[in-house]
Amino acid sequence: MTTRYIARTGIIAAIYVAITFVFAPISYGQIQVRLAESLTLLPMIMPEAVLGLFIGCLLANLMGPWGIVDIVFGSLTTLVAAYITYRFRHTYIAYLSPILLNAFGVSLYLYAFFQIPYWITVFYIAAGQSVAVLALGIPLLRLVKKHLPQQ
Numbered sequence: 347m348t349t350r351y352i353a354r355t356g357i358i359a360a361i362y363v364a365i366t367f368v369f370a371p372i373s374y375g376q377i378q379v380r381l382a383e384s385l386t387l388l389p390m391i392m393p394e395a396v397l398g399l400f401i402g403c404l405l406a407n408l409m410g411p412w413g414i415v416d417i418v419f420g421s422l423t424t425l426v427a428a429y430i431t432y433r434f435r436h437t438y439i440a441y442l443s444p445i446l447l448n449a450f451g452v453s454l455y456l457y458a459f460f461q462i463p464y465w466i467t468v469f470y471i472a473a474g475q476s477v478a479v480l481a482l483g484i485p486l487l488r489l490v491k492k493h494l495p496q497q
Contacts, residue, residue, distance in 0.1 A: 359405065362402025366380060373410075384486050387431060403424040412456070415460075424448075445476055445480075448471055
């Protein structure tokens with residue numbers, strides 16, 4: 347790992363945590379719009395974002411109401427979604443993976459551990475993720491691409 351890789355990983359993690367903390371009232375729960383999820387498209391242009399998003403999500407979930415369940419399963423869901431976004435960065439799958447994996451994955455463990463209704467939670471999380479990823483993430487991705495130094 348290069349110094350640049352480590353630095354970008356840390357910066358992405360820190361930004362994820364900061365955004366989640368500042369917008370905590372809407373970042374957790376069955377109905378949520380975690381604005382930090384706008385960063386989930388960054389693996390399309392920065393491989394180091396995969397690890398940064400995982401670390402950021404893990405740290406952000408330490409502050410959340412769901413405890414160890416969300417710390418473990420939420421963070422792993424983000425890791426898998428970020429990897430898929432990176433792996434399929436030239437396809438529409440990159441845009442859908444953070445939305446669908448969070449909608450179905452988070453809803454599954456909220457249902458399994460806390461008996462939160464599954465399908466309505468899928469809908470709410472998919473809606474919130476769509477706002478974060480599509481409405482905020484796509485413009486953010488374009489902005490970062492425009493200003494990112496060539497590697």
